[in-house]
Amino acid sequence: MQVRYFEHEDLDLLNHWLEKHRHPLVTLDELPKLGWVAEYKEEDGQTVMAAIAFLRLAEGNFAIADSLALNPDLKSLKTKARAFDAVSTKLIETARSLKIKHLLAYTVIEGLAKRSVKKHGFAKVDHKLLVKTL
Numbered sequence: 001m002q003v004r005y006f007e008h009e010d011l012d013l014l015n016h017w018l019e020k021h022r023h024p025l026v027t028l029d030e031l032p033k034l035g036w037v038a039e040y041k042e043e044d045g046q047t048v049m050a051a052i053a054f055l056r057l058a059e060g061n062f063a064i065a066d067s068l069a070l071n072p073d074l075k076s077l078k079t080k081a082r083a084f085d086a087v088s089t090k091l092i093e094t095a096r097s098l099k100i101k102h103l104l105a106y107t108v109i110e111g112l113a114k115r116s117v118k119k120h121g122f123a124k125v126d127h128k129l130l131v132k133t134l
Helices: 008-019 077-097 110-120
Strands: 002-005 034-041 047-056 061-072 101-106
Touching: 002 077, 002 101, 008 047, 008 061, 034 077, 047 077, 077 101, 077 110
Parallel strands: 061 101
Antiparallel strands: 002 034, 034 047, 047 061
C-alpha cells in the first residue's frame, strides 16, 4: 500500500465514496490542505485508490483526523484494514513532525474505533460530538 498526497482531481472520487457511505459531500474549500490517498496496484497493474484522509490543524497544538473515507467497493476486509492503517500512520507521523500534542479522531464505525485504539494508540473517550450547521 502506497500513500500519496491528495490532489484536487481526487475530489470527485472522494465525493462518490462519501455518497455511497451516505455522508455529506464536500468541496475543496471545506477540506484541510493536508490530505493523503492510500492506493495499491492490482496484479494487472491497475492502480486502486483504497482510502483518503486529512489532517485538520487547530490551535493549541491540536489536530483532527478528518474526512476519512474507505473505498466502498473494496471487498477484502484485509485490504480495507491495510488502507486504513496506511492513512492513519501517515496522519500520526505528520502530526508528530508538526509537534502536535493531541490528535483527535471520531467515527461512527465501531470497528474503526477499536482498531484505532488497538493498533494506533488512540484512547476512546465518552464524549458526544455536536454539530451546528450555520
